[in-house]
Amino acid sequence: MPLPFRVQLIDVGPRDGLQNEKQPVPAAVKIELVHRLQTAGLTEIEVTSFVSPKWVPQMADNAQVMAGIQRQAGVRYSVLTPNLQGFEAALQTQPDEIVVFGAASEAFSRKNINCSIAESIERFAPVVQAALASGIAVRGAMSCTVGCPYEGDVAPERVAYLAGLMKQIGVQRVDVADTIGAGTPLKVQKAMEAALLHFDLDHVCGHFHDTYGQALSNTLAALQLGVWNFQASVAGLGGCPYAKGATGNVSTEDVVYMLHGMGIETGVDLDKLIDAGAYIGDFLGRQPNSNVAKAILNKRLG
Ligand code: HMG
Ligand code: MG
Numbered sequence: 001m002p003l004p005f006r007v008q009l010i011d012v013g014p015r016d017g018l019q020n021e022k023q024p025v026p027a028a029v030k031i032e033l034v035h036r037l038q039t040a041g042l043t044e045i046e047v048t049s050f051v052s053p054k055w056v057p058q059m060a061d062n063a064q065v066m067a068g069i070q071r072q073a074g075v076r077y078s079v080l081t082p083n084l085q086g087f088e089a090a091l092q093t094q095p096d097e098i099v100v101f102g103a104a105s106e107a108f109s110r111k112n113i114n115c116s117i118a119e120s121i122e123r124f125a126p127v128v129q130a131a132l133a134s135g136i137a138v139r140g141a142m143s144c145t146v147g148c149p150y151e152g153d154v155a156p157e158r159v160a161y162l163a164g165l166m167k168q169i170g171v172q173r174v175d176v177a178d179t180i181g182a183g184t185p186l187k188v189q190k191a192m193e194a195a196l197l198h199f200d201l202d203h204v205c206g207h208f209h210d211t212y213g214q215a216l217s218n219t220l221a222a223l224q225l226g227v228w229n230f231q232a233s234v235a236g237l238g239g240c241p242y243a244k245g246a247t248g249n250v251s252t253e254d255v256v257y258m259l260h261g262m263g264i265e266t267g268v269d270l271d272k273l274i275d276a277g278a279y280i281g282d283f284l285g286r287q288p289n290s291n292v293a294k295a296i297l298n299k300r301l302g
Helices: 013-019 027-039 062-067 084-091 105-113 117-133 157-166 186-195 214-222 250-259 272-284 291-301
Strands: 008-011 044-049 077-078 097-103 137-143 173-179 205-210 227-233
Touching: 008 250, 013 027, 027 044, 027 062, 027 272, 044 272, 062 077, 062 084, 062 117, 077 137, 077 157, 084 117, 097 105, 097 117, 097 157, 097 173, 105 117, 117 137, 117 157, 157 173, 157 186, 173 186, 173 214, 186 205, 186 214, 205 214, 214 250, 250 272, 250 291, 272 291
Parallel strands: 008 044, 008 227, 044 077, 077 097, 097 137, 137 173, 173 205, 205 227
Antiparallel strands: none
């Protein structure tokens, strides 16, 4: 399979990145981060989630953040919606895409969204229908496609099963997520191939956390299958509150640097992306969790 010549990136920093931050991040900072990402050329941004504020307090300002964004033509703004209640609230804010999120492991499904995989699909089905009827695109995130914090290794058959259910209810594309960042390239390829039994190459997306430092290798392994949609998080922010110990997504800076170095287009201006990462890093009081960002920031100091 030849490598793709272009990759579409979704920056999930404002959502996956910030959801796990203990210190409150004001809506104005989240809005500014989204603005900086779109200025850097990101054309897909996962902005927030319409989940229970008791479960994820950091996302309680979802509507305020969505309302504050000055939208740029050609940019797709997505939000997470676990159920109809979340979808109805999200609808008021006019997202371009909603994301239902399930898991390939039963235990994670229960811990994250308080229901079984089968129940989650029952909850998602009306959300998907309502979104499509409103002209909103629908993505399905699939957590724990290689490993689960509670069940250990996850078999590719579990991924195929979930992908099949997502397809049946009308989900248009899926994220193959390594939630705990424990995956290695061949395992990730198997998980991808399982998703590809139900979705074509244009409709699967890699979402790799970098806990064990494997995410760039896993990205390359997915590219070698022809996958050309990836999620990453500016400054390597984040983690999932229900996947203890898991760190952030692979940093968008590292992915962009690798892809550009391979001659693969992303449409992203790396320097402006570094600025976006530095902005949120300054706010949080720490360096970006990205080797590329650190190297370039050091070089700028001369
Ligand atoms: P539940 O307690 O089973 O829900 O939670 P419920 O329907 O029984 O309702 C209980 C209460 O929650 C009620 O309030 C509802 O109004 C409220 P009360 O009467 O007690 O005051 N509620 C809501 N409030 C706001 N928005 C809503 C909503 N729904 C119910 N949408 C629920 C079920 C799904 C809501 C809960 O488990 C939840 O919010 N979970 C979210 C967990 C989460 O956000 N995890 C992180 C995102 S997933 C992730 O990071 C992984 C990903 O990045 C991919 C990867 O890396 O793997 C995507
Ligand atoms: Mg994630």
